Amino acid sequence: MALRHAVLAALLDGEYSGYQLAKAFDIGVANFWHAVPQQLYAELTKLEKEGLVAGRQVIQETRPNKRVFRVTEAGHAELERFATDVSKPSSIRDDLLVKVQAADRVDTGPVIEQLEERASAADGKIELLGQVLRRLRGDAAEEEFLRTGDRVGPYLTCLRGLSFEQEHRDWCLRTAGILRERQAHHAGR
Amino acid sequence: MALRHAVLAALLDGEYSGYQLAKAFDIGVANFWHAVPQQLYAELTKLEKEGLVAGRQVIQETRPNKRVFRVTEAGHAELERFATDVSKPSSIRDDLLVKVQAADRVDTGPVIEQLEERASAADGKIELLGQVLRRLRGDAAEEEFLRTGDRVGPYLTCLRGLSFEQEHRDWCLRTAGILRERQAHHAGR
DNA sequence: AAGGGCATGTAATTGGTTACATGATTTG
DNA sequence: CAAATCATGTAACCAATTACATGCCCTT
Incomplete structure (x- = not known):
């Protein structure tokens, strides 16, 4: 709990x-x-x-x-x-990855669409998190803030969120690209 | 469900x-x-x-x-x-990030330890996922496999898992380092 | 007049976690 | 001979989701 x-x-x-x-x-x-x-x-x-x-x-x-x-x-x-307390391993759950797991056995069209929607949602979140980080650190540079700022906890967790969203966006776009290319190939047979 | x-x-x-x-x-x-x-x-x-x-x-x-x-x-x-179906936004839950969020208001010692344990657990997972990926693609190079292999679904989701673990490890180590440095500073006051 | 934000919940259902239970076989 | 692996569940409890409910104020 x-x-x-x-x-x-x-x-x-x-x-x-x-x-x-x-x-x-x-x-x-x-x-x-x-x-x-x-x-x-x-x-x-x-x-x-x-x-x-x-x-x-x-x-x-x-x-x-x-x-x-x-x-x-x-x-x-x-x-x-x-x-x-000992921490439980972190867990992710993501509907969309379930769909990608099955991607070569179902119609990929809707999956590709959703991957691209996700990517742009992630873009929005990335911008938002950037603003939050700037607000948290005020005028200080990041390194400076991390060394001496107070309340670095929220800053550190936001950094994690930011890198998660960036990786997520990149993966979504790459995956959508790969599935699209494969779709084109199969259509050509 | x-x-x-x-x-x-x-x-x-x-x-x-x-x-x-x-x-x-x-x-x-x-x-x-x-x-x-x-x-x-x-x-x-x-x-x-x-x-x-x-x-x-x-x-x-x-x-x-x-x-x-x-x-x-x-x-x-x-x-x-x-x-x-429309996908729900992906959700993470991680005890350890809750602790980091509170890191500047609680004793950071145990949090730092846990971050370092997590980092090495992530290392193990990274190696494992590397093996899984090699097994899935067989002799083919990655690009080749992604273009023409069958059953790319599991491969793509493993790639996501791999990049998640890598980011997680890096963040854990960086965060542990930052908290350690701050600890040293405070002790010197 | 409608829609959105502020403000706080209840109720029912579904999903997830934890503890417990059993028993065979293989490996160190 | 102890521990790990194979194999499958039940029961109790706790957490999360979804639907529903209310009402005021401000903006368009």
């Missing part, structure tokens, strides 16, 4: 409501842990019951009121303990 | 028992879909009930008997249909 720890780690950046946390997950944490809003609301409720986070009401005039959460002492302790 | 499709795609390579399928998953399919043996046994039972795979008993003398499965016509049709 590491969603709780992903939530705790995300809340280290400051106070968030469930809604804001969902946004933060989408851009940053989703690089290594995906969750939909419903999960986050449920998890925050559980964490509060267990005293690992504390919520407080924020009254807003122009928008609905919200509850924002911060990590408690007990929450920090739990993260500290979690950091010493 | 794409485990079923991952199973169908894996069974395109030939007949497998549950046990053999579990092995095949560990080396190949795990690059994009992880599953433990219990899941596979359960899924094969379901798929057989639905007529997407067909099992047959193989009597062995020196080893326990086993049931091996092949994809039926209906199974192929289901894969064909699946290939045209």
Whole structure:
């Protein structure tokens, strides 16, 4: 059960409501842990019951009121303990790769299309992550920031996300190209 | 529910028992879909009930008997249909990245250790995948094989797995190095 | 007036993980 | 003779997904 720890780690950046946390997950944490809003609301409720986070009401005039959460002492302790646990091997799951695995036994047309869509989705994500990284490091150069900046954790995980997306895009384009070429060949028989 | 499709795609390579399928998953399919043996046994039972795979008993003398499965016509049709579905975005989950996200707020010692362990685990996987790729392409050069080989599906997904592991190893080592340097700095204060 | 963003959930279902169980045979 | 490999599951629990639900405010 590491969603709780992903939530705790995300809340280290400051106070968030469930809604804001969902946004933060989408851009940053989703690089290594995906969750939909419903999960986050449920998890925050559980964490509060267990005293690992504390919520407080924020009254807003122009928008609905919200509850924002911060990590408690007990929450920090739990993260500290979690950091010493052995990690499970990282796992990927990707529908599209299942389709590529079967690519030479099914109609490749739709698979090629999806590979190209994925590639451009990855391009979007690459640009977004670039912006996030620039925002995180401020004016400092990357090396400088990594040596002396505070809060390098999110920066390091974003770097991982970035390289993942870049590799993913390259692989998608290459694979689409290969399948397209093979398609042309077969048509010529 | 794409485990079923991952199973169908894996069974395109030939007949497998549950046990053999579990092995095949560990080396190949795990690059994009992880599953433990219990899941596979359960899924094969379901798929057989639905007529997407067909099992047959193989009597062995020196080893326990086993049931091996092949994809039926209906199974192929289901894969064909699946290939045209829109794909969900690929998702990663990784405990260790959760820890890195929190790295500047918890004791980094154990995190650094785990990053280095991961890096050497990735090294092992990289070597293994290299062997798998060589075996799949036989005597042909890679380019040649990708143009004209049959069964390029598994080859392409292994290439993705390989580049994932390489990036993962590099990132782990770089991150461990950065955290170590910061640790030394802080100690010197 | 419609659509999108803010804000928070409940309920039902499906999928995944963990622990347990069994028993033969082969290899070191 | 102990450990690993082959071979197949059941049961209990935990996590994730999907569908549904509500309501306000702001922009177009």
